[in-house]
Amino acid sequence: MEITSHTLLAFAILALIGAFFVIESLTGILSPAILVSLFLLGISLLAVRKAVEWVKNRKVYAKWRKPSAFDRNLVVIGAGSAGLVTAYIAAAIKAKVTLVEKHKMGGDCLNTGCVPSKALIRSAKLLSHMSRSKEFGIREAHADFDFAEVMERVQRVIKRVEPHDSVDRYTELGVDVIQGEAKITSPWTVEIKTAEGMQTLTTRNIVIATGARPFVPPIPGLAEIGYLTSDNIWDLRERPRRLLVLGGGPIGSEMAQTFSRLGSQVTQVERRPRLLIREDPEVSEMVNERFRSEGIKVLLEHKAKQFLMENGEKVLVVEDLQNGGVEVRIPFDAVLVAVGRAANLKGFGLEELEIPAGRTIETNKFLQTIYPNIYAAGDVAGPFQFTHTAAHQAWYVAINALFDPFKKFQADYSVIPWATFVDPEVARVGLNELEAKERNIPYEVTVYGIDDLDRAIADGEAHGMIKVLTVPKKDKILGVTIVGEHAGDLLAEYVVAMRHGIGLNKILDTIHIYPTLAEANKYVAGNWKRANAPAGLLRWSERFHSWRRGIKTKETRVSKTLPPVGEKYSR
Incomplete structure (x- = not known):
């Protein structure tokens, strides 16, 4: 047995x-x-x-021969967020670690993801504020800009951040950095091809942190017509007059709004019924409503069928799923494919070692593959594809690799925050209503409308909400969604609260500076408090105060009607 x-x-x-x-x-x-x-x-x-x-x-390990000694304690393949943090931790605790990168240090986040996208979003937001000048009492504001100069600013931002992830910095930290192409040839050996030739390192442990790339669907005609992805859109120096965005997720939505604000005519195509499908429906609608108001043409439940050239112009043929699949033709000048990302699984030895991989590399709760000394972290491992979760996983793989079998830790995904940097910004941690219902988890909802917040009104950003899910009749936070200005920054208070078991009562009891956007966190806690007020105790309190005024009455009843959800907590 x-x-x-x-x-x-x-x-x-x-x-x-x-x-x-x-x-x-x-x-x-x-x-x-x-x-x-x-x-x-x-x-x-x-x-x-x-x-x-x-x-x-x-x-x-039966068919492999283990070396009697090792050149390294750890070899890390890939210098994105997961790889950099893994190597940093290993060097900090004086392990001998080699970091191998075949392309650019910093990975997608620095070169083609987080950093360039946020730089471009910031320029576009400045333009959006100018277009709203009358709201701020300014009769007219106009910006004379050149698209190529905006894109050059993006590159300058990358260059400014680049030293943080550079070979020089990590070498100074004690990491042996090799720029080359790595291939795992056994559970304890890594072959590295560089410009100078080949070398092989023996190592006790290996961490695979090879990241992911944009997924390009096999739509007929797409390859022939040419397309942009989040990898190469930063090479543009001429603004597309008509930009077609394929995909309604975070990347597609961020770029659709950004290029619209930069002056492109944007059409966004999404085959599902909502933008940002992982968020609650009212969140998707808030974003969609803003997109429509800014002139973005959002086509939901439209499926891309074929790309072709008609009369000298590029055209996408889509099926309108809301109307029985009727075909619609969309002319465009450039198309951005933003329908998801695929893990980088080829070319570094997974197949030879028969390490199981589906959409990502299969790992256990300690982030180990079928070989206990080979780990995976970041986008290549899933289940989340965020820079901060890659760094989070990196701590586990570094400690587990260097201290197993004496001690190892299970990766903890209980409190994972994220944000989509559209306007209004969307940020979330923990459960939303969709997930709570799917998992049959009981919950109570408390909402505060940011349109009621003094600072938001003063800033001309009086829109959005904070939505908190709690355990019924308790202040324990199950999840938070924020829609509005600086939502990602506001969310940090709830990430700390959930991580350390702090409930809404403690948030309500904390002084928040007036006037700030962060006060909204206190006000939603106040709404929860009123909705869960002890009615019986309040009735006795009212009778007590009536007695103190000298009024004799058999019973004084307090109204059970509570202020509406969204009303500001009294200051």
Whole structure:
């Protein structure tokens, strides 16, 4: 019979049942014999579990020859967020670590993702404020700009941030950085091809942090007509007059609004019924409403069918799924494909070592592959594709790789925040209503409308909301969604609260500076407090104060009507 964790659990339960049958009194539970038996049982279970792991490891490593000594404690493949942080931690605790990058240090985030996109979004937002000048009492504001100069500013921002992720910096930190192409040739060897030639390193552990790339769907005619992705859109120096954006997720939505504000005529095509499908419906509608007001043509439930050239211009043929699949033709000058990202799984040895991978590399709760000394982190491992979760995973793979079998930790995804940098900004941590319903988790909703917030009104940004899900009748936070100006910054208070078990009562009890956007966090806590006010205690309080005024009455009832959700908590 194969020994599994379920088998061990069954043995443990049987042993405990047998032990309790011989207990004649409650004091017998604490008898030395029972305590020693439980201790020995625990030791036995641990020993058997370790034995099972040893047998499995011996089997997976059977055909490989392990070196008697190693050049490195750790080799990290990929210098994006996950790889950089892994290497940094390893060097900080004095392990000998090599970081291999075949392209650019900093990975997607620095070169083609977070940094350039936020730089471009900032320029576009400045233009949007100028277009709203009358709202701020300014009769007219006009910006004379050149698209190429805006894109050059993006490159300057990248160059400004670049030293943070540079070879020089990580070399100074104690990391051996090699710019070349790595390939895992055994569980303990990595072959590296550089401009100078080939070298092979032996290592106790390997971390795969090869990231992801834009997914390009196999739509007929797309390759022939040419397309942009989040990898190469930064090479543009001439603004597309008509930009077609394929995809209604975070990247597609951010770029659709940004290029619209920069003067392109933007059409956004999404086959699903909503933008930002992972968010609650009212959140998607807030974003969609803003897009429409800014002149973006959003086509929901439209499926891309074919790209072609007609009368000398580029055309996308889509099926309108809302109207029985009727075909619609969309002429455009450039198309941005933003329908998701695919993990980089080819070319560095997964196939040769038969490491299982589907959409991402398969790992266990410790981020180990089928080879316990080979780990994966970041976009290539999933389940989230955020820079900050890649860095979060990096801590686990670094510590687990360098200290296993003495100590290792399970990756913790219980409090993962993220933001989509459209306007209004959307940020979330924990559950939203969609997920709570899918998982049958009971919840209570409290909402505060930011249109009521003094600072938001003064800033001309009186829109959006804070939506908090809590355990029914308790202040424990299950999740928070914020829509509005600086939503990602406002969310940080809830990330800390959820991470450290702080409830809405403590947020309500915390002083927030007036007037700031952060006051909204206190006001939503106030709304929760009123909705959960102790009605019975309030009735007694009213009777007490009536008595103190000298009014004699048999019973004074307090109204059970509570202020509407969204009303400001009294300052």
